[in-house]
Amino acid sequence: MSTIPNELSYTKEHEWVAGLEDGLTVTVGITDYAANALGDVVYVQVPEAGDTVAAGDAVGEVESTKSVSDIYSPVSGEVVETNQAVVDDPSLVNSDPYGEGWLFRVRVDGEPSDLLTAEEYATLTAGENA
């Protein structure tokens, strides 16, 4: 059973967003559910600091033994930081998806929309087979 922390927001594409309540800068990663579905993550490509991203843009990719998936930016804004540790050791996405496995941080431009609550994300993933 995958974990879905209550305090985070989510996308239908299985990213999580932290820090929205503070307004300015959010942290983005992929969910435990997605990490389980992918299997062992072997490669992570994240956007570069300074990149301008729009919500819904494919901004990176995550590869496992069996598959590759795009990472979509859940919010619009400027990338201000990326997680070099997860680039160096992609297995952090599996071992600690909501902690050390975070991917990048975005200074949010405008009000994010279309994000899901933990409860809504749990409903979404309950309907899919990992």
Place this chain on the structure above:
Amino acid sequence: MSRHTPLYEVHQSLGATLVDFAGWLMPLRYGSESAEHTTVRTAAGLFDLSHMGEVFVTGPEAGAALDYALVGEPGALQPGRARYTMICAPDGGVLDDLIVYRLAAEEFLVVPNAANADRVAGELIKRAAPYQAEVTDRSGEYALVAVQGPRAQELLATLTDADLPGLGYYTGLPGVVAGVQALIARTGYTGEDGFELFVANADAVPVWNALTEAGARPVGLSARDTLRLEAGMPLYGNELTADRTPFDAGLGRVVKFDKKGDFVGKTALAARQSPPERLVGLVARGRRVPRHGYAVVDEAGTVVGEVTSGAPSPSLGKPIAMAYVAAAVPENGGLAVDIRGTREPVDVVDLPFYRRKK
């Protein structure tokens, strides 16, 4: 509706991720597929391969029938010996790759891939019709469990009195394992030493449990694929298809032109020994993975081939792939794989990628 092997409940209870494979619900992985891969390379892994077919060919002309039906020469095998071989269409295209065991003078076991089991059985029935031989598809009666890895013999030896050290590579003999009758074969698809155990469906769970208690760790199809890829072994549907001959795949040695009499595909294969494409190994310089269907391009950006299988290699720590490329392409020709629109440089290497230490 996918079929279940006799070990389905065991996989469920182990929390396996189950996927449809060739019409069967099979374990993709039980936990980390990289860890499962490493288990087979360093200790002993346990596989459920019960989806594979078991077709028996018996009778006084069983050997002659198989010599006609297949590209190899099973009729020349001594009882107890096995061979890797293929069944081809009249045009030389590969219908399946097989292991054939000669169990007795007049009894052979043919093991096709799950996806091709029905077709292989049907072809064998047709091709054997003129011979005094009977073809019986008993795929539904047998389970197949493989224990693979450097510790496979040591673990299996705790469960059987069979002479395992005396059982050479590609041989098989009947024996008792964990109290049940089995065909014990020293074969596999991982590049490691190991054994495949054919048992009656009802005996699959006790044999599996005995092997896990002896220390073998369950391994799913995901690791099975990276293990066989590292070992340079072809997968039907990827490297081998009805459009490819054994020569295309670099496996022309399985075609025995010098055996007595005709065999299906002989004339066509004789004319297709210098194919326009060859199967090569690729190692990526970067970290993105060349995958099935991706184009291989030369320095000018011209498409010169296509990836048939690709995966991150746990043993090499780099992405590896097999690909068909035009025969005229030079090995050091600055090849790259087009990975979703980006040229990623690759080096052509000899197969296999991984060879176990003897």
